[in-house]
Amino acid sequence: MTEQALRLGTRGSKLAVAQSGLVADAVSQVTGRPVELVKITTYGDTSREQLSQIGGTGVFVTALRDALLRGEVDFAVHSLKDLPTVQPEELALAAVPLREDPRDVLVARDGLKLTDLPSGARVGTGSARRMAQLNAYARNHGLDIETVPIRGNVDTRIGYVRSGELDAVILAAAGLNRVGRIGEATDFIPVDTILPAPGQGALAVECVAHDADLIASLAMLDDPLTRIAVTAERSLLNALEAGCTAPVGALADLPPVLDFARDGEGSQADGQIVKEMRLRGVVGTADGSTLVQLSTTGPVPETHDQAMALGRELAAEMLAKGAAGLMGERAH
Structure with missing residues (x-):
């Protein structure tokens, strides 16, 4: 049966x-x-x-x-x-x-990359977070682009580019990958340029x-490491009292660090790769004129509470730097 x-x-x-x-x-x-x-x-x-x-x-x-x-x-x-x-x-x-790839990607006409976008290019996104960071990047690198708010599914958003209404759109790499369309991405945007949404991917x-x-x-x-990472990211978002549409980016990842530990005799042991967790957060105004972007690195949290504490600590630093005044939506 x-x-x-x-x-x-x-x-x-x-x-x-x-x-x-x-x-x-x-x-x-x-x-x-x-x-x-x-x-x-x-x-x-x-x-x-x-x-x-x-x-x-x-x-x-x-x-x-x-x-x-x-x-x-x-x-x-x-x-x-x-x-x-x-x-x-x-x-x-x-x-x-x-977790899937947490990065954002560009889908642009003529195979253009972010740095190739022509003067006056119209770039669509449904995210205040992406808009804030993209506008900040454009300001810092002398790019003359216009960000355009859009809604809709993957087909609709890419359709704006195919029809010529927009020069490019920004989407999550994970979503495109899961629907088998990652080949349409013309540029993978580094997280140093646009931090993803907390939990993205x-x-x-x-x-x-x-x-x-x-x-x-x-x-x-x-996946325990994914859970720990997203717990830290979401703790930061919660401590900022920001809704999921506020212009907040966060990413916890595990960059390898070379640890030259010393053995009991005081001599240097062979260098070995150990893992630390790096948590980065960003809040910005929609026009990109102001960003508060900070990071912290420490041992990988072993418990839910430790991951929560990591997020709260970085959020406190961001609030002290003026993050509260940059968020368009506050949680209720």
């Missing part, structure tokens, strides 16, 4: 279905049970307003969470960057799978908190 299928709640967009399908396959492998996708329309999918105008925090998440709490689906998959930073007690963040797998068996199964998909 075939076991009853697990129901996975997902947004209905091509990207959401693609990334939920990846999770569904992984869950089937670890549980031995079939998984069926249940498409759910969210307010963020139906509204055509800019996310900053509809209060971006949770607009892609609430309908999925409501379906979980009503028992209409067994678990749900979100883009982690869309999740509000405070986790509801009745829901468990059961897994944060291995990562997925969140959620279920009700009382389903211990399902939590245990989903936890097999969890």
Whole structure:
């Protein structure tokens, strides 16, 4: 007798279905049970307003969470960057799978790279974070570009370039990769130029908190380093009291560091690669005239609380440098 299928709640967009399908396959492998996708329309999918105008925090998440709490689906998959930073007690963040490429990419006409954009180029983005950092980069490098606010799915956004309405758009590398269109990117934007959104490139797998068996199964998909990194990033976002549409970028990564440790005799042992965590954060005005950008590096946090503390500490430094006055949206 075939076991009853697990129901996975997902947004209905091509990207959401693609990334939920990846999770569904992984869950089937670890549980031995079939998984069926249940498409759910969210307010963020139906509204055509800019996310900053509809209060971006949770607009892609609430309908999925409501379906979980009503028992209409067994678990749900979100883009982690869309999740509000405070986790509801009745829901468990059961897994944060291995993160995709967190960078942003440029999709431009004629194969142009960011530094090749001509004077007056129109660049579309739906993100205040990207707009702030792109405008700052343009100011610092003498680029004459115009940033244009846009909405829509991957097809719609790239369509603005193909039709000639825009010269380029900026998208997340992870999203393009998951829908098999990363080959259309004309430039990978370094994180030193545009820091990604907190949690960008990562997925969140959620279920009700009382389903211990399902939590245990989903936890097999969890990548501990990804979870620690995004916890630090989201802690920074939370401490800044910023919504997910505020112009905040954050990235925790693990750059290798050469450690010339000394052995017990006091002589230098062979250099070995050890891991530290670097957390970077940025807040800026939409026109790019002012940015507060700071970073900190230390041992990789071993616990959730340590990762949270790392984010709070960097946020405190950013607030002391004037970050609060640069954010267009404050959380409520």
